[in-house]
Amino acid sequence: MIKDILIVDDEVSMAKAMGEALKRMKYDIDIVHSAAEALELFEKNIYKVVVSDVRMEKMSGKELLKKIKKLSPKTSVILVTAYGTVQDAVEVMKEGASDYILKPFSAEQLQNTVRRYFPSDFSLQKFREIIFKSKSMEKVLKLAEKAAMVNAPVLIQGESGTGKEMLARYIHKNSSRKDKPYIAVNCAAIPENLLESELFGYEKGAFTGATSSKPGKFELADGGTIVLDEIGELHSSLQSKLLRVLQEGEVDRLGGVKTIPVDVRLISITNKDLNELVSEGKFREDLFFRINVIPIEIPPLRERPEDIEYLTTYFLNVYREENGKKELKISAKTLKLLKEYSWPGNVRELQNIIQRAVIFAGGKEINPEDLFLDKNRKKIKLSDELVRLDEMERRMIIMALKKTLGNRKKAAEILGISERTLRNKVKEYELNIEEILRS
Ligand SMILES: Nc1ncnc2c1ncn2[C@@H]1O[C@H](COP(=O)(O)OP(=O)(O)OP(=O)(O)O)[C@@H](O)[C@H]1O
């Protein structure tokens, strides 16, 4: 079963209070009083969010966090800590916690924090606007608007955190289907055996446990838009089923006898290079052509640095308001750092960093220390010798390829460009990887 929230706290009254605060928001909640019980539930269910106390007998919240991240990487874990120092909080974030709450906290604080992890009711209201200044994003938006006017399938590609889901919503909201359902499914977050019934529905008795029939997401999205996020993760048997649904415009529920016609606009999202998956035989080529009628690629943030300042100002406004620090400014030095940083996590990372900085900034200004940026990623050291830029680029590429023993994926990561860009540059500079490795 896919569930909303699991609360873990060995203090029974605390767990109960949290449960009540969240139930008021209509979330589907389970409560347990130890990490061991939490892990047991993870064998049956998937939770979108776990709220866990850090200090617990036997297994601590931090240990639980690690285990959950292994079992279910997509689950957002929010840790509750009483003795929190800034350092502590930053540490748990580094270990993969999505957020933390310092005790004592109000029901409202808890609700606000949790709400962020349910995009349909949070991002939508609060982060509705797509902020940009760059020409490249302007192009993306124009293309999205055109796509909104037709019913053809759209494929949105881009690195993690670039705003793909946001763009999918934007397309829906600008289309004639805007008052009809918008249904998003994350193909990577749901195990294969559940995903099929999730997408296509089932009839009573289709499998043990199917005590009643249930419509799938395609049926629920009828008349509107269905978004298949992380479509690159779709298992091959489901790829074939999806292809059929798209070709026929109808679905078969599991265990069903009649087909059900559906009218949906499909938006697929991926942060993988689908072309590559096709050439590796991991993604059906015919399905790729079907879903890729209108391709839209969102460039990574480092390739559109003009957007950084705008986004920073925007997020600063949002979080200043939220934290009651309306006067807080950002120092020039801090802004400069932000502009130079390579943003491997793109806009999402920028948003998180600003949020954290607003919370931790003690004075009137946000200073570089408040950012906790990973300094190693900042900039490459250049030698004193001056050469043409393209020559510099060529040398950097060679260095990266050598360092990674020719692994293009890793080399691209080091260089902060997409694999595709690297491939093009290798071609452009006529580099021979084998020769490079031999030299
Ligand atoms: N141009 C933008 N303006 C304002 N907010 C943005 C912009 N781009 C992204 N964001 C914010 O960044 C966060 C990440 O965006 P989103 O979830 O759409 O990214 P994504 O590409 O789907 O990421 P992932 O691949 O990790 O799922 C969201 O909180 C979103 O509101």
Ligand SMILES: [Mg+2]
């Ligand atoms: Mg996404």
